[in-house]
Amino acid sequence: SAERRLLDSPSRLLGLCKAHTYRTDIPMAGFVFGQSLSSIWHWCADQMMVQRTMAARSLSHAQGGCLLASVVKSTLLYVFVMPGMIARVLYPDIIACASEEACEKACGERSGCSDVAFPLLVMRLLPEGVRGLMVAVFLAAIMSSMDSIISSTSTLFTLDVWQPIRRGKASTKELLIVGKVGAGIVVALSVLWMPLIQAINGGGGFYYIQI
Template identity: 30%
Template sequence: MNILDCIVLALSILAVFAVGVLSGRRSRASASEGEFLMANKSLNKLQAGFSTAATDFGGSGMVGAIGYCYVVGMSGIWWNLTAAPAFLIVGFLFAKAFNRMDSATLPDYLGKRYSPAVKLLASVMHICSNVALLSSQFTIACAVLYTITGFSMTFCLIICLLLVICLTSGGLRSVVNTDAVLFVIIVVSLVVAVPIVLHAGGGLESIAARLPDGFLRVTELGFWTPFSWFLLCFIGYSTNQNYVQRMAAAETEDTARFGAIFSGCFYLIISVILGIIGVSAAVLMPGIEDSNAVFPELLLRFFPHGLIGLGVAGVFAATISTATSILHATTTLIVNDIWVPLRREKAVGVVRVSRAMVWVVALLSIGISMVSQNIINVIYISGLFYGACVFVPMVFGMKRSFANANGALASMLAALAVSLAWEYLPRFRPAVLEALPSNVVGILIGAIVLTAVSKLGASGSPRKTNHTQIEE
């Protein structure tokens, strides 16, 4: 990077920082729990759409997906493409229901629908999952900074840590508004990248002619792998606080639905763009062992100065937007679902504790990022750990009155045990079912257990709550 690249990168970061600080003033001035955690349910369509898309499209969606397409070919686009139908389905099935939900978090809703034990288990599982996800974003951001600038990893970690904490400390409104700016940076950087790599490779036809047989086919991964990714996305968007919070905080039900549908349409386009960049890189730079280094190397070798800075800003935008969203969501879970119910006095305000938790969670995630390796695997397992276990109680709680607390608790524990065993102990899989992904098996077992235990009347009739108010 030369001085021009540094200026472009610095201006991008300063723009994001300025928006974050200005947006956070409202939260700091009011010191309101509703403003800090939920932006007082006032997100408009632009905020909901841009923020939801930027929240999900993190470092794995950009750097990880380009590297994956570099290794397996165009079929690697399924890592992002499966998000499109998942978002669209969630938008039509659940977005309005989440907006009507009288809870700040999904575990909080589950606690009202079932029992405090269900709420606590769901919250703890979600927090663990989010900490793992946040660590993957720090890993990508630091890897890119280290590759491009040569700064020490410690220095890169400090930069990422301080920026994410600063933007998150302003509350949800600050996170959402900076997401909008970061989304624009992401889109511009990737749109600019396509003509650069195609020109460097002599055009699309020249690149295609130099690729191995089948490298441009999208069927190389078969059926079950893309399906498991779709299911991972669908479950995640239906249960993860990062997305539920945006739908719940939207100013209207239609706005909540728009945010999910906009994100699905975004993924239809961006997945193809990333695939083109990845397979082009396979021709331009064969032999790179670390797939996470593909895009940074592409920037250094083929981008003109100035645009290198824009490319780095795009990677930073992707990782930071997701990191701030995950960090704020995790803070909300800790404070709203664990700290508030346990506190004996109200001398310490929720906003003050929330800002303290921002530091705690960020530092813990930084520690994990120092030892994490396979980004996609981290994301898949973290989704398996929480989403596959909570999805069934969430759907049954909204749609089926017979589901009760014991059934929900048993379902979550059974889904967790079976899905993890299916993933890590393949020798115990029945031969006829061994092709089934872990999250599919976990959901099926969870549904069976919840139905059986609830029907047996283990805890009597279901809790009388307002859950029927959020049915479609």
């Protein structure tokens, strides 16, 4: 098949390390410098991460939490890659779709079907009770991340935008109300933003994160 010839072609090996004109979607220089800076910002300066660290009981707890998070993070390569590899082997017609038309027919996205790899494994391989458990795990993870993001956004807007506007005259009750309203606005804007995510690059979530 065309996909097999592509994988077997020696000219395609180590494409990431070749000139930037070879792989316009993943240029080597852009990946090394861009992703490195993005990762440093996310793990060291993101308000959500900083706020969680500052909520620790003590300095030793904060340091231990950061070290534990780094250890857990080092395993995510296998968590991200292995399910996709397994799904690609078990369901090549869906996950390994070779053309935009085939991908759109298989999962409704022209950019690829990698986003459905893990849900496909859950729905087709796990028994019914375990499926429900996995759904509960997903919901818990989403809620844990969302409440941190909303809390951080509310804090930033209240302390860095509203309080300077009020020149320090805002009461605690006023700041609390503004924070809740700001959080609600952020949630509403996030919902309205979803069609744009779906429209970018065929709806691929991973590609949108890299933008």
